[in-house]
Amino acid sequence: MPRKTTALSYEKAYERLQEITRRLEEEELTLSESVKLYQEGVGLYETCSKLLDEVKGSLEVLDQEKTESKEATKEAEDDGV
Numbered sequence: 001m002p003r004k005t006t007a008l009s010y011e012k013a014y015e016r017l018q019e020i021t022r023r024l025e026e027e028e029l030t031l032s033e034s035v036k037l038y039q040e041g042v043g044l045y046e047t048c049s050k051l052l053d054e055v056k057g058s059l060e061v062l063d064q065e066k067t068e069s070k071e072a073t074k075e076a077e078d079d080g081v
Contacts, residue, residue: 008044010051017044 020041024034
């Protein structure tokens with residue numbers, strides 16, 4: 001059964017994904033072991049992707065807020081405030 005990946009931090013998930021990749025590339029594994037690692041890797045990839053999407057969304061919000069703040073400051077300066 002694949003390892004649960006939903007509670008992992010990005011760093012831990014990525015580290016484990018790298019370990020799985022190394023094992024699949026360098027070790028002589030049985031087909032069953034390879035399939036289990038592959039399945040775990042897919043779950044880790046999805047976890048990492050989801051976490052990166054969440055961070056990207058947060059950064060986009062912050063960027064939008066910064067842009068709006070700059071626009072408000074410029075309008076206030078233009079109005080002589």
